[in-house]
Amino acid sequence: xxxxxxxxxxxxxxxxxxxxxxxxxxxxxxxxxxxxxxxxxxxxxxxxxxxxxxxxxxxxxxxxxxxxxxxxxxxxxxxxxxxxxxxxxxxxxxxxxxxxxxxxxxxxxxxxxxxxxxxxxxxxxxxxxxxxxxxxxxxxxxxxxxxxxxxxxxxxxxxxxxxxxxxxxxxxxxxxxxxxxxxxxxxxxxxxxxxxxxxxxxxxxxxxxxxxxxxxxxxxxxxxxxxxxxxxxxxxxxxxxxxxxxxxx
Amino acid sequence: xxxxxxxxxxxxxxxxxxxxxxxxxxxxxxxxxxxxxxxxxxxxxxxxxxxxxxxxxxxxxxxxxxxxxxxxxxxxxxxxxxxxxxxxxxxxxxxxxxxxxxxxxxxxxxxxxxxxxxxxxxxxxxxxxxxxxxxxxxxxxxxxxxxxxxxxxxxxxxxxxxxxxxxxxxxxxxxxxxxxxxxxxxxxxxxxxxxxxxxxxxxxxxxxxxxxxxxxxxxxxxxxxxxxxxxxxxxxxxxxxxxxxxxxxxxxxxxxxxxxxxxxxxxxxxxxxxxxxxxxxxxxxxxxxxxxxxxxxxxxxxxxxxxxxxxxxxxxxxxxxxxxxxx
Ligand SMILES: Nc1ncnc2c1ncn2[C@@H]1O[C@H](COP(=O)(O)OP(=O)(O)O)[C@@H](O)[C@H]1O
Ligand SMILES: [Mg+2]
Numbered sequence: 001x002x003x004x005x006x007x008x009x010x011x012x013x014x015x016x017x018x019x020x021x022x023x024x025x026x027x028x029x030x031x032x033x034x035x036x037x038x039x040x041x042x043x044x045x046x047x048x049x050x051x052x053x054x055x056x057x058x059x060x061x062x063x064x065x066x067x068x069x070x071x072x073x074x075x076x077x078x079x080x081x082x083x084x085x086x087x088x089x090x091x092x093x094x095x096x097x098x099x100x101x102x103x104x105x106x107x108x109x110x111x112x113x114x115x116x117x118x119x120x121x122x123x124x125x126x127x128x129x130x131x132x133x134x135x136x137x138x139x140x141x142x143x144x145x146x147x148x149x150x151x152x153x154x155x156x157x158x159x160x161x162x163x164x165x166x167x168x169x170x171x172x173x174x175x176x177x178x179x180x181x182x183x184x185x186x187x188x189x190x191x192x193x194x195x196x197x198x199x200x201x202x203x204x205x206x207x208x209x210x211x212x213x214x215x216x217x218x219x220x221x222x223x224x225x226x227x228x229x230x231x232x233x234x235x236x237x238x239x240x241x242x243x244x245x246x247x248x249x
Numbered sequence: 250x251x252x253x254x255x256x257x258x259x260x261x262x263x264x265x266x267x268x269x270x271x272x273x274x275x276x277x278x279x280x281x282x283x284x285x286x287x288x289x290x291x292x293x294x295x296x297x298x299x300x301x302x303x304x305x306x307x308x309x310x311x312x313x314x315x316x317x318x319x320x321x322x323x324x325x326x327x328x329x330x331x332x333x334x335x336x337x338x339x340x341x342x343x344x345x346x347x348x349x350x351x352x353x354x355x356x357x358x359x360x361x362x363x364x365x366x367x368x369x370x371x372x373x374x375x376x377x378x379x380x381x382x383x384x385x386x387x388x389x390x391x392x393x394x395x396x397x398x399x400x401x402x403x404x405x406x407x408x409x410x411x412x413x414x415x416x417x418x419x420x421x422x423x424x425x426x427x428x429x430x431x432x433x434x435x436x437x438x439x440x441x442x443x444x445x446x447x448x449x450x451x452x453x454x455x456x457x458x459x460x461x462x463x464x465x466x467x468x469x470x471x472x473x474x475x476x477x478x479x480x481x482x483x484x485x486x487x488x489x490x491x492x493x494x495x496x497x498x499x500x501x502x503x504x505x506x507x508x509x510x511x512x513x514x515x516x517x518x519x520x521x522x523x524x525x526x527x528x529x530x531x532x533x534x535x536x537x538x539x540x541x542x543x544x545x546x547x548x549x550x551x552x553x554x555x556x557x558x559x560x561x562x563x564x565x566x567x568x569x570x571x572x573x574x575x576x
Contacts, residue, residue: 075464083462100459112445165464
């Protein structure tokens with residue numbers, strides 16, 4: 001089996017008395033979509049924050065391409081090839097769609113220390129940004145201000161910025177949330193193709209999308225990994241059914 | 250609605266035109282007012298990089314303004330007394346050359362901005378405001394007790410410093426110098442705002458988590474913005490001291506820091522020409538209302554109130570609303 005691209009090894013994180021993550025171990029392998037599902041408050045976003053470096057784990061470690069990155073900052077991990085999308089969009093609202101995407105392309109170059117030629121008159125950055133916008137279906141909206149976009153379009157832009165980074169691994173926190181059925185279907189198609197460029201750790205509530213996309217699923221309940229398995233295994237598990245899936249399975 | 254570029258050129262043309270007209274009709278006092286506008290605008294343009302682009306509400310930019318002033322004062326003092334300036338490790342001669350003084354003012358301000366920025370940027374919001382204020386006050390009280398350079402009374406420079414090929418004692422020529430520096434700095438700020446650095450800095454202000462997620466450290470972006478910002482304010486301080494041929498601890502005072510913020514907000518935060526519009530309005534109010542009443546700042550306060558409540562984009566925002574992004 002190929003070495004995992006991204007690994008959580010025994011990650012634990014408590015907020016006061018609340019154990020948000022309890023020795024979470026999972027990995028992301030080349031070419032796969034690994035979905036993380038679980039009820040609200042299960043600790044999915046907390047897991048992502050630790051993987052990406054926004055939260056320090058109380059114990060355990062994070063490995064990116066075999067290297068221990070537990071002590072590295074968000075920015076350092078991003079430069080090593082970890083691209084994330086946020087559950088609540090984090091975008092430069094006053095800037096245009098294109099500028100946000102160009103920011104990602106600039107991130108991929110590894111250096112913001114260029115003071116002279118305008119960002120928007122750098123052909124390579126703009127081409128990279130426009131290609132990403134095109135893939136998520138935002139090409140038409142590229143000159144609009146992010147503040148004027150619909151919720152769904154902001155979700156698409158989140159994904160586009162991650163694409164511009166050309167990363168080694170994607171970590172996506174509920175990218176489908178609020179997209180509507182057509183938007184979800186489009187994004188499902190995009191992620192399906194994307195896994196071959198870089199594997200995706202996908203936190204998602206939309207079970208249709210998860211079952212359609214996931215190579216493996218980890219079920220998180222009360223901060224603990226209840227099970228990790230294929231779609232069929234997870235759907236068949238009585239435990240998961242009881243804890244989370246209910247009628248959806 | 251006027252395009253931003255047209256507005257900017259128009260405002261600069263008015264400022265330059267007023268000074269030229271005053272020179273033609275032999276009204277040196279009006280030239281001095283225009284020079285004051287140019288210099289305050291330059292300082293506010295510096296602040297605008299930290300405050301407007303970086304979102305850093307520095308209430309201590311008088312620190313850099315004062316540093317620039319004292320660099321000028323000290324170098325010129327040693328030149329006019331023919332005494333060397335002892336820097337501990339070595340001695341340097343004083344100088345009356347503006348280019349050298351400007352260089353020193355920019356360098357000293359930028360150097361001081363590094364530790365101040367490193368400390369202040371660990372905080373945000375009201376703490377950032379207070380720390381920047383505290384640094385400026387430290388220098389204020391230090392210079393009050395620094396008797397070698399006049400202490401509380403300040404330091405007078407008898408003859409304005411020189412610039413190769415120009416007669417700086419001629420008001421319009423000195424105005425020309427300040428005006429040229431202002432234009433250059435505004436042009437550089439406009440470039441900076443659109444540059445990759447400006448884009449990243451803007452992202453760090455609007456959505457720091459986003460800047461980090463694409464691999465940038467918001468803190469470093471802000472520090473560099475703070476240093477550039479301080480260096481420009483320092484340059485303005487050196488010019489201001491040359492305009493008055495006088496430096497005093499008041500240049501470090503919180504009044505001045507506050508005024509610079511007011512200029513930026515009046516003109517329009519993050520708008521390239523905003524500082525010039527703000528400084529123009531400020532100096533006009535000070536001059537015309539100041540003749541009528543000692544309490545002219547009440548009117549300034551009212552205008553500021555209206556702008557903060559109803560016109561967040563400042564005066565520039567009213568005339569030339571922002572289009573998409575920086576498009
Ligand atoms: N910064 C925080 N401080 C305190 N409690 C938190 C914090 N972040 C998350 N929590 C708590 O941790 C638990 C897991 O949250 P989260 O990871 O956001 O769950 P999920 O993303 O699966 O819905 C929740 O009970 C939440 O209230
Ligand atoms: Mg969540």
